[in-house]
Amino acid sequence: MRLILASNSPRRRELLAQITTEFEVVPSRYDESAKGLSARATARLFAREKAREVFSRNRGAAVLGADTVVFLGDTLLGKPKDAEDAGRMLRLLSGKTHTVVTAVCLVTDGGEEEIFTETSVTFYPLGEEMIGEYVASGLPLDKAGAYGIQDGYPLVRACKGSYTGVVGLPVEETRALLKRRNLI
Secondary structure (H helix, E strand, C coil), X not given: CCEEECCCCHHHHHHHHCCCCCCEECCCCCCCCCCCCCHHXXXXXXXXXXXXXXXXXXXXXXXXXXXXXXXEXXXXXXXXXXXXXXXXXXXXXXXXXXXXXXXXXXXXCCEEEEEEEEEEEEECCCCHHHHHHHHHHCHHHHCHHXXXXXXXXXXXXXXXXXXXXXXXXXXXXXXXXXXHCCCC
């Protein structure tokens, strides 16, 4: 059975390639507008709908959708609109602990299965110079919460949970899901 990753994220491609190299990439056309839901519900909805949308165009395949959301308290921090918004988000996260939820949904002719990880991430207090340098690098502009834990900047003091889930695809949990469904 063909395995399709319903994502345009280079990070998700790299992480899935750690599990299997036998997959295709078909980006989803699902509109990821915030729906006012909890972290878990938002991530699960977006992962499921991305997978369903790609599956509707690729019947007979196994489609893997994923979504990562960053929450600070009740505030959803999506992808920043621009550099100014990225700086605002990084200032909000500075010195605080926030939650990163990544949901994964596998859709096949045989049904759907979802998994998710919830990770607690604590930032160092960030100075304006560090925030300015990081934003100027352009790295935070396409990432939920305006940061990539893997970007090499000293932002994160502690990560409790799935590191790869924070990057965008929880590798161990996704490997187990694909094994259960005999896809690897």
